[in-house]
Amino acid sequence: MGLNANWKLILRTVCMAFLSPGSHGKNRDWQLLSRHDESSCRDSTRAFLLAFGYPVVEELLARRVRAAQIAGIARLTPFVVVANIINAAVVAPIFLRFLPVSYVVIWLFAIAFLLCVTTFKWLRAKRAPIELASRRSLSKAVQHATMLSFLWAVVPIAAFANGDTTGMWIASCVTTAMICGGGFALATVPQAAFRWVAILFIASTVTLAIHGNVFMWPLFFLLVSFTLVVIGSVTSTGWLFASHFLAEAELKQRGELIALLLNEFEEKASDWIWESDAKGFLRNVSGRFLHASGRSRQDLSALRMVDLAYSLNDSDARMAVAELESAIGTREAFRGIVIGVDVKGEERWWSLAARPVVDAKGSFAGYRGVASDITEARRASALVSHLAEHDSLTGIGNRSWFLKQSEMLLEEQGRSEQSTLTLFLIDLDNFKVVNDTSGHPAGDELLRQVARRFTELGEGRTMLARFGGDEFAAFGRFVSDQSASAFAEELVNVTRKPFRIGRRDFAIGATVGFARLGDANDTIDDLMRKADIALYKAKEGGRGLALAFECEMEREVRERRALESDLREAFEYGKLNVEFQPIVDSRSGKVVSSEVLVRWLHPTRGEVPPATFIPIAEHTGLILPLGNWVLRKACAAAAQCPELESVAVNLSSVQFMDPNLVEHIMAILAETGFPPERLVLEITESVFLQDFGSASRKLETLRGHGIRIALDDFGTGYSSLSYLRQYKFDKIKIDKSFVDEIGERSDGLAIISAVIALAHNLGLEVTAEGVERQLQVDALRTLGCDTMQGYYFGKPEASPVKITQIKKEDWEDRTPSTAPRNPPASRSTDLQPDSIEDLKVDRI
Structure with missing residues (x-):
């Protein structure tokens, strides 16, 4: 206390000491x-x-x-x-x-x-x-x-x-x-x-x-x-x-408190104090030490701490003995040495820490330290390590454990100069159906049963891991390509057998891609990449297959990735174009609507069809910003052309699953000033396969805003009629494959007639796609088709105003020879009457 800070207190205290002590x-x-x-x-x-x-x-x-x-x-x-x-x-x-x-x-x-x-x-x-x-x-x-x-x-x-x-x-x-x-x-x-x-x-x-x-x-x-x-x-x-x-x-109070805490520590804590003399023998053994060691005071007085460490026959315990002997031999302080002790037949683990003690003459007099029983913590750590390396659901290894073990096998094989290792990547087919129809508990039980079958199949040959979801991996030695391929087929076949869950049987299947170790310099990442490529190709082939990696696959993947990069660059730098395909009224011949198409003119590849780049956009996640861009361009251009009653834009199934789809569409309409009543959104039944739960709600919301919905490619799916009954549509579009059969197959015309009659009975408008000949026009008009579109009525144009200038006289007197049919693939798509599927945005 300084005088400057408390001088009033000092003076007052001194004065009171004079006056009234x-x-x-x-x-x-x-x-x-x-x-x-x-x-x-x-x-x-x-x-x-x-x-x-x-x-x-x-x-x-x-x-x-x-x-x-x-x-x-x-x-x-x-x-x-x-x-x-x-x-x-x-x-x-x-x-x-x-x-x-x-x-x-x-x-x-x-x-x-x-x-x-x-x-x-x-x-x-x-x-x-x-x-x-x-x-x-x-x-x-x-x-x-x-x-x-x-x-x-x-x-x-x-x-x-x-x-x-x-x-x-x-x-x-x-x-x-x-x-x-x-x-x-x-x-x-x-x-x-x-x-x-x-x-x-x-x-x-x-x-x-x-x-x-x-x-x-x-x-x-x-x-x-x-x-x-x-x-x-x-x-x-x-x-x-x-x-x-x-x-x-x-x-003094602190000393008393420390003594009290030490006594409390000795009596109640899980740790205890231990001492040894200069020769290492234990002395001043406390009651807590006696209880922890399971030995008598007389026995402990004749033992050293090293002797206790020798009592447990375990590899880790033996390594700890050497560490303890080395620390004590140097007569220096140590801590964190974990030893194993046999306590009445039970395995216990102690953590030791100690400092050397010197006597009054400065000579070494032994050690004084603290020991704590960490058995439960060690067991918990072992459990955590097990959980960190194994899948909690199936009990097999996880990705981290699998990669570590695989690297060890690769190093071992590298020393033996062999190349027998094979990596298998396995994806279950139709697993999502089990989850959606029977719930996640059923899906979890299915994964456990699959893991058991794979474990039994690969026992003694491979190690197995679950990477997450319905993805599994196996790694093992196979002396030949034939034996590896046979094992991959066994993986596929074992999943084809029904799985009994509760009272139901589920049939799923699996797709396998595998890669053999062909280069001694290959790493586990290289094998994973090759097996993943093979798995991707197997899925493209229809699933339920086992496919080995081939070098040609990698070339295709590189090309695809290069195309992905070019597509992203083209979108970012505005190298994609939007064009309008005219849709005409069958009775008046007037252009009443237009379907929006996306074109990509690659600087080296030329015209890239939407059927090629749209799946890439869906796979890379570019489809959402691309779809919004197409809709914005279409609405902005169509807003300047009031002669068009409507404009049709395709929605990808990926785009339809966007939870903010409705908000994005309404924001674009508000931004461009395009009336919702003039917008037609075209979707396919794949939308309902991927987004069953919210599809009906989204369609009702869109129709509630005045937007019309068209079911595209009608007749080519598996259950189109059930969709007509379950969902509300304003329009259906007859696929080009049926239109092409007019004049060639009588059953094709019958199907079109039935579809038109069905749609009209349901109050739906019908549009026929891919019209290219006068005969098709006449037949469709006779059958009562409402609108038609195709190259017969003109090529797509960048401006919707140009397609509205097409007059009926320009096409009604055409003969079949004036509409090209089946053009060679080498010609530009701008000049050939190719399939409508190759020109439109294909589900955007």
Whole structure:
């Protein structure tokens, strides 16, 4: 505590020590000081107030401090008594010359009485030292000092009042000595010291005032300076005394707390303290150690910690013994050494930490340390490691474990210079159907049964792992391509057998792609990439297949990835175009609508058909921004052509699954100002296969905004009629494959007639795609088809205005030869009447 920070507190405390020492519990000033201390919360402030008797600590500690303060005075009591006797012997003869004998005798008697009382108390305290002192005891010390100081205050007053020169000088010397000596002797109790100094100072000041000599002023200033020095010294001494006592008390309390915690630690904690002598034998064995080791005290006293570590026959435990022996042999501190101990036939694991102990001569005397039982933690860690490397559902390895084990096998085979390793990647077919129809518990049980079948099949030949979902992998040695291919076929066949889950049987199947280690420099990542390529090609081939990797597959993948990159670049830099295919009214011949097509003219590949790049866009996730871009361009252009009653835009099944599809469409319509009633969205039944749950809701929402929905490629799916009954459509489009059969197959015309009749009965509009000949036009008009589209009516144009300028006279007198049929693939799609599927956005 610095003087600058707390000078008000110091002055107030000192002043109260002069005025009312010992009455801190009730007076108002103490309450102010108490609040000041509580707000400051500093140990130095607490020590200062404690020195002056303020109860700023708990009562027990305060009583100990008071006892120590009184003991500090008592230690100097013999010297104080002797000094008082000498001073009295010096003063008495001088005072007898100018004072009555009776006065001097009374004075001597009073001093002798107080000295006797002081000596008696000192002797009693010496026989039975005081450890605790109350406030009353401290007040008595202050009172004793006050009475003795009053007796010595008589000396200067009597001497100066009688004007005896010798008496005045003797009195001045004695008073000065008594102020200094008494102040320092009583310094441990500042209240008593201040009372002593204050009384003698006041008496001296009175005597100087009585004398009235101008030459007494220097003595007064000397008296003031001595008094201030004594007061400052007493304050500092008392303060330091209390500070040291508080520090010692805190250290003692901490020591007691540490001892208590150690006892508690030994009795209740899972850890325990162990000690050994210089030879390593255990000593001072605690009860906790006995319980943990499962041995008697006598047995442990004859063992070393290394002997305990030898008791467990385990490879990890044997390695720990060598580490422990090495650490102890260096006689240095160690920690974290885990040893295994056999405790009554049970495997236990201890973690050891210790420091070397030296004796009084500085020689090594053994170790003292802490041991803790970490068996449960080790078991938990082993379980965590197992869970981290194994699939929690099926119990087989996971991807991380599989890759680690595969790398080890590759390194081992690299040393043997063989190439028998084969990696299999397995995807289950129709697994999603099980989850969707029977729930995830059924799907989990199916995965467990699949894992069991794969494990039994590959036992002794491969290691198996589940990568996640319905993806599995196997890795093993196969001496030939034929044996590897046979195992892949077995993987496929074993999944074709029905799986019994509850009361139902499920048939799923699997697709396998595998790669043989052909190059010694191949890594596991290389094998994974090749097997993944083979799996992808097997899926393209119709699933339920096992396909080996071939170099040609990698070339195709590289080309596909290059095309993906080019497509992304073309989209980002605006190299894609939108064109409009006219749709005409069958009766009037007027262009009433248009289907939006996307064109991509590649700088080196030429015209890339949508049938090629649209699946790539779906696979890479580019289909969503591309679809929004096409819709925005179509709506913006069609908004400038009011002659078109509507414009049709294809939606990809991937685009339809976007949960924000409706919001995106409405935002584009609002942005372009295109009326929702003029927009037709074309979808295929693949939408319902991939998004069964929310398809109906989305269609109803779109139709609620006025947008019309057309079912494209009608008649080519598996269950188109059920979709017509289940969902609300405004229009259906007859696929080009049926239109091509007009004039060639009678059943084709019958199917078209039935579709048109069915649609009209349901209140749906019918559009025929791929019309290229006059014969097709006449037949469709005769059957009552509402609208038609195809190259017969003109090529797609970049502007919808141009297609509205086509007149009926331009095409109604055409002969079949004027509409090209089955053009060669090498010609530009801009010039050939190719399939409508190759020109439109194909589900965008």
